[in-house]
Amino acid sequence: MKIELKKYSEQTEEWPKSGHHIMAQYDDEKIIVYQSYRNEIGEFAVKNQFFGGPFSLDRMTWIKPNFLWMMYRNGWGTKEGQEVVLAIHLKREAFEKYLQNAVYSSFNTDLKMTYEEWQTEVKASSVRLQWDPDHDPYGGKLERRAIQIGLRDEYTRSYSKEDILLIEDISDFVKEQYEFVQKRELEKLLIPTEKPLVFRDAELNKKLKISGNHE
Secondary structure, eight states: OOOOOEEEHHHHHOOOOBOEEEEEOOOEEEEEEEEEEOHHHHHHHHHHOOOOSSSOOSEEEEEBHHHHHHHHHHHHTTSSSOEEEEEEEEEHHHHHHHHHHEEEESSGGGGGHHHHHHHHHHHHOOOEEEEEEEETTTEEEEEEEEEEEEEEEEHHHHHHHEEEEEEEHHHHHHHOOOOOOHTTTTGOEEEEEOOOEOSOOOOHHHHHHSSOOOO
């Protein structure tokens, strides 16, 4: 795997405990996001290094940069139809473009717009943005919020092929690490090295409700 790993127990000491944070493995060129699929979609993607075949370009697809949040959603790869866990090395510029064009998937008064204005934006946008409670390896809810991004139409098409640098099948790694979770041996648990992502674009940080100094 071309992913940097570090013990969960060491990382959790360094991570922010609350607030909105894009926890991810990234550098100036790329960011790693995760998805889980049934065998036919996952195998096609790994073999061809793009999403096609049984993958639907007409449906919204959700990406998650936070490994443990993906594990919460897919049950560490045990949920039906989510057996193949993929690490997608995505162009950083593409990821930022998604967020710059994203609209919150649900309305709230923090958005500084009316419900009608939000509805208009939702209809016009092909990118959805959602913050949900982050989770620990056991699935316990945390104070910190984790992001997921939904793509459709032209964004699904660009994401599925030209925005991707590498697709890795990490299903075996996930199975190995899940054993430590099941045995409650978190001191042995290895996960991708992650840190909060803060953008140079101050307006984007503000829109996303994230705070801190950019890298």
